Amino acid sequence: MAWARRGLLPAAAGLGAVVAARAARAGRRLDFRGRSVLITGGSRGLGLVLARELAGEGARLTLLARDAATLERAERELAAGGAEVLAIPCDVRDRGAVEGAVAAAVARHGRLDVVVNNAGVIQVGPLAEMTLADFEEALGVHFWGPLYVTLAALPHLRRQAGARVVNITSIGGQVAVPHLLPYSASKFAGVGLSDGLRAELAKEGIRVTTVVPGCCGPARRRTPASRGGTARSTPGSRSPTRSPSPRSTRAARRGRSSRPAATATPR
Ligand SMILES: NC(=O)c1ccc[n+]([C@@H]2O[C@H](COP(=O)([O-])OP(=O)(O)OC[C@H]3O[C@@H](n4cnc5c(N)ncnc54)[C@H](OP(=O)(O)O)[C@@H]3O)[C@@H](O)[C@H]2O)c1
Numbered sequence: 001m002a003w004a005r006r007g008l009l010p011a012a013a014g015l016g017a018v019v020a021a022r023a024a025r026a027g028r029r030l031d032f033r034g035r036s037v038l039i040t041g042g043s044r045g046l047g048l049v050l051a052r053e054l055a056g057e058g059a060r061l062t063l064l065a066r067d068a069a070t071l072e073r074a075e076r077e078l079a080a081g082g083a084e085v086l087a088i089p090c091d092v093r094d095r096g097a098v099e100g101a102v103a104a105a106v107a108r109h110g111r112l113d114v115v116v117n118n119a120g121v122i123q124v125g126p127l128a129e130m131t132l133a134d135f136e137e138a139l140g141v142h143f144w145g146p147l148y149v150t151l152a153a154l155p156h157l158r159r160q161a162g163a164r165v166v167n168i169t170s171i172g173g174q175v176a177v178p179h180l181l182p183y184s185a186s187k188f189a190g191v192g193l194s195d196g197l198r199a200e201l202a203k204e205g206i207r208v209t210t211v212v213p214g215c216c217g218p219a220r221r222r223t224p225a226s227r228g229g230t231a232r233s234t235p236g237s238r239s240p241t242r243s244p245s246p247r248s249t250r251a252a253r254r255g256r257s258s259r260p261a262a263t264a265t266p267r
Pocket residue numbers: 040041042043044045046047064065066067068070090091092093118119120121141168169170171213214215216217218219220233238239240
């Protein structure tokens with residue numbers, strides 16, 4: 001063919017690939033209306049901000065966290081704004097409790113389309129002050145929790161076109177810094193889990209997004225167990241002041257899969 005000889009075939013093929021890639025990207029955007037979305041750590045902080053945004057886009061929500069009073073407050077606020085929301089006290093480190101919560105979400109909303117693994121804890125201090133319990137807690141919340149939630153959700157996600165898993169990790173899961181060793185090690189594990197899931201689940205049409213927030217304001221810090229810390233956050237601490245949630249929501253909607261992560265540091 002003459003136009004192929006003139007070198008137009010490669011150019012046309014290149015342009016076609018670009019157009020196809022753009023169309024594919026456009027086709028991946030998720031409309032949250034009527035979608036059932038489960039958010040761990042949805043009672044406050046980034047999880048609650050995401051819940052508000054997704055409720056505003058018409059999603060039906062299930063929120064998981066441990067503290068029942070904080071959860072109820074979040075549920076009341078969202079319901080008052082017209083959202084359909086179920087709040088379930090649940091420690092994501094407890095596999096049985098997670099399985100029960102996922103079943104309850106499906107029973108309430110009739111389906112499950114998206115899970116956002118957002119629950120997090122942070123212990124700050126030098127290695128000498130960290131105990132094994134601090135490492136176990138961090139890995140429980142940032143690795144085992146997302147794994148339990150994802151495994152329990154998968155049979156339901158497989159039934160929905162456009163299903164998504166969104167893992168909120170941290171820049172601490174890509175760069176280790178001193179005095180955050182349990183946090184950093186567990187976030188590295190979370191990033192590895194998320195990227196591995198993304199590779200494995202892509203062939204089933206389930207998109208997995210690894211969201212990597214930078215520091216977005218004072219997170220709730222916890223004193224290590226060796227210094228009298230408990231499972232509660234330090235009183236007076238605050239939720240993020242500059243939220244990465246708009247970029248996290250966009251990443252969830254796109255279900256970005258061609259790159260390993262969506263960085264969500266606020267500007
Ligand atoms: N804030 C930042 O600067 C920043 C930066 C990078 C990454 N991140 C990540 O973003 C996520 C949200 O951070 P945030 O600042 O919004 O935190 P936050 O305000 O402290 O909220 C943490 C949420 O997780 C829940 N949670 C903690 N442990 C749990 C458990 N074992 N089971 C179930 N829920 C649990 C908390 O509720 P209960 O305590 O009632 O369970 C709460 O709803 C975390 O994964 C964090 O690592 C935050």
